[in-house]
Amino acid sequence: MTFTQMFTSSVGKKLIMGFTGIFLVLFLVVHAGLNACIWAMDGGVMFNRAGHFMGSNVVPRILEVGLFFFIFLHIIQGYMLTLQNRSKRAIGYAVNYTKGSKWYSRSMAVLGTILLMFFVLHWKHFWVPSRITGVEEVTLPNGLQVHNLYAVMQSTFQDIWVVVFYVIACMSLGYHLAHGFQSAFKTIGVHNKRYHAMISTIGYGFAILIPLAFAMMPISFYLHWVN
Amino acid sequence: MLDSKIPAGKLEEKWVDYKGHCKLVNPANKRKMEVIIVGTGLAGASAAAAMGELGYKVKAFCFQDSPRRAHSIAAQGGINAAKNYQNDGDSVFRLFYDTIKGGDYRAREANVHRLAEVSANIIDQCVAQGVPFAREYGGLLSNRSFGGTQVQRTFYAAGQTGQQLLIGAYQALERQVALGNVTMYSRHEMLDVVKIDGKAKGIIARNLITGELEKHFGHAVLLCTGGYGNVFYLSTNAMGSNVTAAWKAHKQGAYFANPCFTQIHPTCIPVSGDHQSKLTLMSESLRNDGRIWVPKTKGEPRKSIDIPEEERDYYLERRYPAFGNLVPRDVASRAAKERCDAGYGVGTSKQAVYLDFAAAIERYGKIEVSKQGLKDVTAEHIIAMGKEVVKEKYGNLFDMYAKITGENPYEVPMRIYPAVHYTMGGLWVDYELQTNVQGLYALGEANFSDHGANRLGASALMQGLADGYFVAPYTVGNNLADEIYNAAIPTTHPAFEAAAKAVADRIASLKNINGKQSVESFHKRLGKIIWDKCGMARNKEGLTQAIAEVQALKKEFWSDVRVPGEINEYNPELDKANRVADFIELGELMCIDALNREESCGGHFREEYQTPEGEALRDDENFMYVAAWENKGDHEWQLHKEELKYDVIKPSQRNYK
């Protein structure tokens, strides 16, 4: 059996979704953790320092490449699976079976599409200026010149529509995670009842806390809870 | 007198001796030998797998969409085997003895002994295949006890033993399909046996999807097509279970033996109305804990739970104090019928008796109280705990009852009534399971050989697998060894053409009747005649009437049945019409056989022949024989007798008092 055969089977395709999904979950932890620095109430010093570390250190830069690769793999594989799965039932039902499963578990592609649209905007807001077009610099108390991403956030989140869209995206992320988190672990083979119960609980907690933290960021800036 | 070709020698050495001396076919020749197997239940699937493993070219047929659906799958209780794992004195001889006695001394000693001998191999084989039998905490196989025995020899997989055994055999069959040794024809129905020079050489099968008639050659034809309980219309059999394959064989010269031996199971959910299409069995195991009763007053208007204890008649405990609620199936069934006929029946139809778990619930509740060392427990609490125990033991059966009746059996007694369950009669076969037509075999419920006039619980699965895995591969091979000189016959042979044409003509004539009544309505009427007059109790007058009524029904069927749809398409109504036409003919023969057998034994109860206490009265002097009927044309049969010789066991009156 070759790796191609392994990863192109119906189970293998799901393994790709599961493994990339778990990687992205880990990324979310890092991302949320770093961004939480905005609540340090120090005018963005800690946040900008963290941002500088991520942008200048070689390890995060390499991981960033991996991150992009996995995000696109997750997105492309997700769309392809959705299309393939849909094609397996040429004639649909007059009455759909909705009681046996949660709506969000059946709507991963829609939720994912909202997230993709969000990514485009999100990259335009932060990643593109930071990496390509340039961001105004600021001097940290220790004398280091860094990108003032804090200021970028501050100005970006003054637009109510941006904030609304970010919040909607976070809700989508929450539902995407509510199914995706535990589903990923099932896909990679966690079947033991005890562990599965544990993962489900952690998954739901994660699906609430992480998107909530992200959603609070634009809201915090918009409502001037931080400045 | 018929020759059953029983090998000489001592009973316990016959099978060993046979295997040691039977002819063999060498592997190269096996590849050239084609074997047709019709039906894929326990007997058919196991035979197809075993013959495929040996290297024969097997063609297997079933009318269902998959071989896994055959009705063996519905068997609940278990499978007997003389393993003596419980150290309670079981042995091959004891299983043999219990089966002969349970069959009311109307089975063949040599066959039954062989069955008992191979029973242990069946369990080993099934375990090796991955059948998940129930196990004890130590990891070893678990046993339970069943009616008619004093040892624990029944192996089981919860209430789905038949399902698990069939899936084991089905998997073995599919493995042979994958290896190319077996070709599977599902949704195919055998509609005739093709005979050339007096030997069975193939079949005509209808592809049920396209309606096309197919001709298949085989050096041997094995019929593993189950029983004919659906002649009663209402039975615990599957809707598709039918006698057609066996009946076609009968019409081609194979004798039909003991057709009147049918088993009526005492614990089934009663009929609720005219719409009823089938009956559902509640496992025999329920009689371990349930108490059966009817009110002491005729036409009692009160609800079951309002009837006080002293006004209840626990009639089995009253009539059979020694065995009580655990008397054999035939005895329990007749007793229920007697009470209902006398006007004590319950429910809207008055054709039911109560199976009550209240006492068991209370008993188990009290056991729990003492186990847990509780004090000052309320009566409600005891009942609640008892219900939990009963739920653990019988939960799935109680759920099934609730689904069907809409009543909660934990609160009110279940209503039960006997229903047709199994047919001991079938195609006559010799020791080699070969019918009197050379090259034509019958295995499992389709033959008559092992259960006499009454089958014990958990023995049907044993027989199906014994025949398929361990008997047929030897006995069929013994005869195929002589066939190696005969090349396969092309299906363009005139005999095949003629058979196919006859089948096509019959289908066309069925279709062209274009009458006014549906097939189903004829089947219902047939069932009513047979149930009323050839059911749990029979008498000369009723049987004579029934024969005339069935003959008239046949005439009406062939002049007024309506078969919708086309011949060359998927047409379940046409399939049914073919089957019901055969059931009608069989119904007549059943009544003739029942009329001929002027004694009562096992499931066959002639009202004229009973003891003063109303028990079955056997007549060993005149009827210790197998009645094998040869078809001689329309409404005509000739009786051939096979004398039953009991060399080892001495027949006696069964007594359960």
Added chain:
Amino acid sequence: MAHNNLNLKLKVWRQKNANTTGAFVKYDVNDISDEMSFLEMLDVLNEKLIVTGEEPIAFDHDCREGICGMCSLYIDGKPHGPWQANTTCQLHMRAFKDGDTITIEPWRSNAFPIVKDLTVDRGAFDRIIQAGGYISVNTGNAVDGNSLPIEKAKADASFAAAMCIGCGACVAACKNSSAMLFLSAKVSHLALLPQGEPERKSRVLNMVAQMDKEGFGSCTNTGACEAACPKEISIANIARLNKEYLGASLTAE
């Protein structure tokens, strides 16, 4: 018990054969006792159709006691109808109210082509079993049944998976037409037993390959299969299958 009679409207999928297109046809059925089973209600309708010269509705059924797996029917948006842990043949008319309209559809999946009306071809399941759903042991080779003790918990778990009746409700319920619950039940049944060990790896790889060839979709763990399964086969079996597959494919030559 008091019994009610129901008057109902049915919307039934009718299709002559695999090569024609089908459509819903409406029927009225009256005076249906609520004690009837769902299939008996269809029997009543079919009897009426036959005597009025119309073609009866074709649907698969056999044992009518919930074990053979032959009956199908997607009733009012759920395989096997509204009751939980139940097959169509065990569904009774008590589940419906007078005046209800009931929509009856066949199992829908490209892997289950329609034969006629509500009857579909589930031969794909047999072919998946042929790909490895067995233990390769010839008749007559077995050692004594008790020579291999099996932990009770494992034997019970194996049995719980082996209870699958192969009806295909999991495929019908799944938005992806995935057969993973069926396949995982079979793989789990055999993988949990020591007898299944020698072929454990090749079995899961070959059976998954065959499932893909038959045209079933991928599992997305929505749980619809488990909710529709008449035998309540656990979705944990799917996770076990994934583990088996991952292990087998990583260690395969």
